[in-house]
Amino acid sequence: xxxxxxxxxxxxxAEGSLRLSCAPSGRTLxxxxxxxxxxxxxxxxxxxxTIDWGSTSIHYADSVKGRFTISRDNAKNTVYLQMNxxxxxxxxxxxxxxxAAGYSSIRAGEYDYWGQGTQVTxxx
Numbered sequence: 001x002x003x004x005x006x007x008x009x010x011x012x013x014a015e016g017s018l019r020l021s022c023a024p025s026g027r028t029l030x031x032x033x034x035x036x037x038x039x040x041x042x043x044x045x046x047x048x049x050t051i052d053w054g055s056t057s058i059h060y061a062d063s064v065k066g067r068f069t070i071s072r073d074n075a076k077n078t079v080y081l082q083m084n085x086x087x088x089x090x091x092x093x094x095x096x097x098x099x100a101a102g103y104s105s106i107r108a109g110e111y112d113y114w115g116q117g118t119q120v121t122x123x124x
Contacts, residue, residue: 001027001113002026002027002029002098003024003026003115004022004096004098004113004115005022005023005024005025005115006094006096006116006117006118007020007021007022007118008021008118009094009118010119011121011122011123012086012120012123013122013123013124014087014122014123015085016086017082017083017084017085017086018083019080019081020036020080020083020094020096020118021078021080022036022078022079022081023077023078023079024077024098028074028077029072029077029078029079030053031053032053032098032099032100032102033050033052033098033101033102033104034050034070034072034096034098034099034104035047035049035050035096035098035099035104035105035106035108036049036050036079036094036096037095037096037097038093038094038095040089040093045095045108046061047061047106047107048060048064048068048081049061049064049070049081050070050104052102052104053103055071055072057104058070059104059106061106063089064083064090067085068082068083069081069082070082079096086120086122087122088122088123088124089122090122091120091122092120093117093118094117094118094120095115096114096115097111097112097113098111098113099112100113
């Protein structure tokens with residue numbers, strides 16, 4: 001069992017930046033594919049970004065391309081989501097997820113473990 005914990009959320013003004021982190025407890029993420037998803041109030045959970053175990057396959061949702069960057073530091077057993085030029089429409093609970101198969105995926109159903117989420121609020 002992998003337990004994931006997100007951190008780094010908060011309140012920021014539009015055009016500001018935040019960096020989210022995701023770290024596991026009790027297990028290494030080194031061989032897992034990782035993803036970030038988000039869910040705004042009253043909406044479905046949407047894909048944001050994904051990275052495979054070797055950082056060779058990375059994909060982003062069109063809505064965040066050029067503004068968000070996913071990365072991983074396997075030595076620190078942590079995955080990051082750097083979010084720049086934030087917009088009010090980025091407001092959501094952000095979740096990290098881990099896929100035991102190791103590859104990147106935009107599909108939520110291909111992830112085995114999920115964190116509890118961290119709130120990101122962008123004010124205009």
